[in-house]
Amino acid sequence: MFKDLVRLGNTSILHTLREGNQCANFLAKLEAPMDSALSNHATPPDGLLFYLGPECSGGS
Structure with a gap:
């Protein structure tokens, strides 16, 4: 797959x-x-938003 890309x-x-x-x-x-x-997550698992930062959690 990666080789094809x-x-x-x-x-x-x-x-x-x-x-x-x-x-x-x-x-x-x-x-x-x-x-x-x-595993498919419809929303980020608990605790992951901490690492993504405020721009991903709806904060400013």
Whole structure:
């Protein structure tokens, strides 16, 4: 899948360590004990808005 995106020529992939992306780190810890391969959240899980910042939680 990623190789196909790169072949299109209008995509770039940048690697970020999980520790450098607090949202990804939060979600990884949240999903770790779950058995399913995929989780779909209609709204951000409790605690995630703290990492997203006020612009994502409706604040100013």
